[in-house]
Amino acid sequence: MNCSGAVNDYIEGAKGVACEILDLVVEGLESETSLHLAMLRINYCPPSMNKIKQSTWDWDMDPCATSSSKLGNTNNAIGFGEHSDPQILTIMRSNDVAGLQATTHHGIWFTVPPDPPHFFIMVFTNGRFRSMRHRVLTNTLKARISMMYFGAPQLNW
Ligand SMILES: O=C(O)CCC(=O)C(=O)O
Ligand SMILES: [Fe+2]
Secondary structure, three states, rough: HHHHHHHHHHHHHHHHHHHHHHHHHHHHHHHOEEEEEEEEEEEEEEEOOOOOOOOOOOOOOOOOOHHHHOOOOOOOOOEEEEEEEOOOOOEEEEEEOOOOOEEOOOOOOOEEEOOOOOHHHHHHHHEOOOOOOOEEEEEOOOOOOOOOEEEEEOOOO
């Protein structure tokens, strides 16, 4: 299969998952909408030799960081700054390089361990579920590659 065929297959699969999740969300909110817009983005976060620590993350104190995910995650440079995704739903898949962190509503950061065969899904709806802030710290040895499928409902929802 060529690259565009593989990407299209991936988009179709992600769309199916996104529609099922969105159906469950709107059922819970007693509202109605469907997936209207979607975007696939591939992020490449190159290894960084930046010596300036841009965050004070202590990988040794991180209960979610495995020994392999700590490898090379020492400089704490920011690869992708803190933000919330604007769409309602994100389906993420990455290679095995750690770096993604999310914060609880109390401002406590935690690492999302990289798990290549699995997907990490974030669902947001204004007000009812609060959108999760997240960021990516760079690795000094390896590039982090992630594939993000963003799904949005109709704008007037
Ligand atoms: O690379 C990641 O794991 C996260 C990237 C991200 O948050 C985004 O593309 O919105
Ligand atoms: Fe994001």
